[in-house]
Amino acid sequence: MDNDLIRMILGMKVRQLRQQRHLSLQDLSKKTGMSASYLNEIEKGKKYPKVEKIMALAESLGEQYDDLISLRLEEDLGNLTPVLNSPLIQKFPFKLFGISAQDLIQLMARVPREMGILARMLEDMGHNYDMRVEHFFHTALRSYQIIHQNFFADIEKKADLFRKQQGWERDRILTYDDLVPVLEESFGVSLDDSVLADHPVLNHMRSVLTADGRLLLHSSLSKPRRAFAAGRELGYHVLAAEERAFSSPALEVGTFDEVLNNFRASYFASALLLPRDRVHRDLKTFFKLSHWDPEAFVTMMESYKVTPETFFYRLSELVPHYFKTQRVHFLKFARRRGERRVQLAKQLNMSNVHIPHGIGLKEHFCRRWLSLYVIDELEMHPEKGMVVGVQRSQFIGYNSEFFCISIAYPGMLDKDDLYSVTLGFQVDASLRKTVKFLGDPRIQARELGQTCERCPLSYDRCEERTTEPVIHQRLQEEKEQLQALTDLREQTMVEA
Incomplete structure (x- = not known):
């Protein structure tokens, strides 16, 4: 078991025993000869005393030495056992988000029953969705990047x-x-x-x-x-x-x-x-163009002698910093040649648009997404080697528009693997001021959904639809039922 957890368990036991015996820190200090501040640090899990001090604590608290240092939790604290044994709790990087082990243990000690239930819930979620601790790690990393x-x-x-x-x-x-x-x-x-x-x-x-x-x-x-x-x-x-x-x-x-x-x-x-000062200068020059120029964009990218993925991801690092355009998302999709289903292989979403992803996602991404369109274009025209696209995307249900640039390219180890990387910038006053060609009429504007299953557009409004909007229909039915229930209850109250 992690040393932090060993210190925390001892601290919880000392605190619980002291409170059960109605002792203040000053009372226990007099009994043990240890300072109140030192005892406070033991209870918070910051200090683990030497053997002779633990023996003094056990004697002062009327507890057996072996029971005090045991890692077994009983009675009120017993609900914390699944929490402390949870791989998520033991390995999750709480410190990265300004939460110390002591902060966590104080919360657990205050509400052990609720924290035990939470740990079991997280464990059940992991089993149900085949989620491993590493998935939580990657989620934590993305949150850290967004911060x-x-x-x-x-x-x-x-x-x-x-x-x-x-x-x-x-x-x-x-x-x-x-x-x-x-x-x-x-x-x-x-x-x-x-x-x-x-x-x-x-x-x-x-x-x-x-x-x-x-x-x-x-x-x-x-x-x-x-x-x-x-x-x-x-x-x-x-x-x-x-x-x-x-x-x-x-x-x-x-x-x-x-x-x-x-x-x-x-x-x-x-x-x-990709040295940032040079990238910054090149982007400023490119954004000042009066019209969208795909050849100029590719020339700029290739001048750095890196892959499209490396170039696009570098832009996701520098654009928010230098151009004050905070709402940015980076997406990488993968698809096998001859197959229709695509996989979201990598994403960093700093925008306010929900992009469906996750373990076992069985839904069909909207075919109007530029990311998917450029992959389809590359499959139809493999002789191009690489396909560049641009689009203004309006997500249905969100009051925001994104300017998106995508590049599709074949895999290096297997040419039947097709990939696309996309960078999306939310269209706002700052972006309009920065990107002079944003209003270029040759940049197509499209209304998109998230997945076909969630999209309200009918077949006559969307030729790209690949399956029925089953999730949208279910949500609409639930909404109608709730409204009908509200109407019925209000009508009954009036009649009464």
Whole structure:
């Protein structure tokens, strides 16, 4: 059991026994010879006293030593057992959100029965939806990113300092060939692309770090993807990340720190490959164009020698910070060639629009989404290699409009895997002032739903509909029933 939890259990027991015996902290201080402030820290789970002090506490409280240090909870505190044993409670990064273990234990001690019920409810939800602790970790990480508007000045500064230490100009575009010597000479990591592609089990992996310090890269990775993998490995070392993933994608997540450090190392890589001052200048120039120019956008992206995903995600970090456009969402969709169902593979939603996602989502995303349209376009015209699209999207039921840019591209390891990345900006006064071509009539405006199952548009209003609006219909029926119930009750009251 975690040391924090051991301290908290002892603290709860001391507090409960003291209150049962109607002793104040000052009373217990006189009995034990310990200061009231020290006893208060024990009760809050901040301190774990030495053996002789625990013996003094046990004697003063009329409790057996073994019972006091036991991790078993009884009577009123017994309801906390499922809470303290819950993997979610033990591993969730409460400190990241300004909640200490002591804050949590004080809440649990005040309402142990309610906290026990909450823990069982969370456990049941996890089982019902096949949710693992790592899913909670990723949800916590996204919340952490949203709190910080996905901009982390400390990592930006470390990337700037690292560039300076290597003698690289502040705005220089770095490549895989620039990063490899630094990895090898400064951190003892060698690169090897001769193993993964032929591995009988792990040939789907993009990279694996071996115990002897070799970074194995899949031989099919492009230079931009290799550069990002090398930049992320540099990030792990520069940021001194102890807990980390050793493969990409990660097969198993043990702690939240692994998830957080993977994000921070990836952020470092993007900050290294796309220096923020240069990106800021390029975006200002592009946004001043009088009309939407897809060729200019692609040229700007390709000048950084990174993948579309890396470029778009970097924009989700810098646009809210530099252009004061806070309502931004990043989406990555995946679909197999020849299949209709798409998967939301990655998302960061800093907007006020609900984007359906989650474990086991069986609904059909709206085919009017630009993200899906560009994938369909790429499948119909694979010779293009990449499809760029732009759209003004009005979500049904939300009083807001988004300017969206999407790029679809084929998978690197399997060409039948099709992907799209999308960046959406809420259209407001700030965006209208920043993006001069926002009113370009060639940018199509479309009304969209979330999923076909939730959309109120009928077949005659939406040719893209793929299935019946069963969820919308059910919600409408429930709404009508509630209204009918209200009317009936009011009518009965009038007659009476």
